[in-house]
Amino acid sequence: KNEVEQSPQNLTAQEGEFITINCSYSVGISALHWLQQHPGGGIVSLFMLSSGKKKHGRLIATINIQEKHSSLHITASHPRDSAVYICAVRSRFGNEKLTFGTGTRLTIIP
Amino acid sequence: DGGITQSPKYLFRKEGQNVTLSCEQNLNHDAMYWYRQDPGQGLRLIYYSQIVNDFQKGDIAEGYSVSREKKESFPLTVTSAQKNPTAFYLCASSIDGRGLTYGYTFGSGTRLTVV
Numbered sequence: 209k210n211e212v213e214q215s216p217q218n219l220t221a222q223e224g225e226f227i228t229i230n231c232s233y234s235v236g237i238s239a240l241h242w243l244q245q246h247p248g249g250g251i252v253s254l255f256m257l258s259s260g261k262k263k264h265g266r267l268i269a270t271i272n273i274q275e276k277h278s279s280l281h282i283t284a285s286h287p288r289d290s291a292v293y294i295c296a297v298r299s300r301f302g303n304e305k306l307t308f309g310t311g312t313r314l315t316i317i318p
Numbered sequence: 319d320g321g322i323t324q325s326p327k328y329l330f331r332k333e334g335q336n337v338t339l340s341c342e343q344n345l346n347h348d349a350m351y352w353y354r355q356d357p358g359q360g361l362r363l364i365y366y367s368q369i370v371n372d373f374q375k376g377d378i379a380e381g382y383s384v385s386r387e388k389k390e391s392f393p394l395t396v397t398s399a400q401k402n403p404t405a406f407y408l409c410a411s412s413i414d415g416r417g418l419t420y421g422y423t424f425g426s427g428t429r430l431t432v433v
Binding site for chain 2: 241250310
C-alpha cells in the first residue's frame, strides 16, 4: 500500500463545477503539500498545510490530522485549472523527506 | 524574478552515454533536490543537498551522481549504469533543508530520452 493515496486518479468536469480531490496518507506527518503540474511538466506549489484550512483565490485546501486526510477544492472551475494535482507529505520521522502521491488528472471542459 | 532554471527541456542521448542535467536557482536557497517522475508513479527522490559541498542519496540514487560546488547549482549526471534512464527529471529547492518554512520551488523539468 502506498503511503500517499489520491482519488480520483482522473476527473473530468464541466466548467463552473465544484471540484474535490482527496489525499489519504498512512504516516505521521509534519506537513502536507498540494502541487499543480501543467502539461509542460513544471510544478507549482499551491499549499503547505499542517492543520486546518487554507484558501487562495478559488482554491481551498483542508487537512484532518486525526483522520490522515486532506482535500483540495476548486470552486467555479475553469479550463485553465486542467492539470495534474499532486499531494505530497513530509514524514515527521527519519530524514523528513517528501513522499508523493501519483496525482489526479483534472480536465475541465468548456 | 527568482526561480529555478532547468536545461535543456528535452534531451536525447544514445544508450551507454553519460548525460548531465543542469539545475540553477537564484533564490538563495540552501537545499536542492532531484526527483524522477515516471508515468503512473509519484515523484521519487534521487539526491538532495542541504548545503554546499554536501549531498545525500535519496531513494533511487543508483546510476546517478551529483555535485554541489556552488549554492546556486546542483547538476545531475545520469550515468551509463542507470538501467532505465528515460524519464522526466525535476529539480527543486527549499530555503532550508526541511522545507518547513516556505515550502518548495520546482523547476520546469527535463525530459530525457535514451535511444
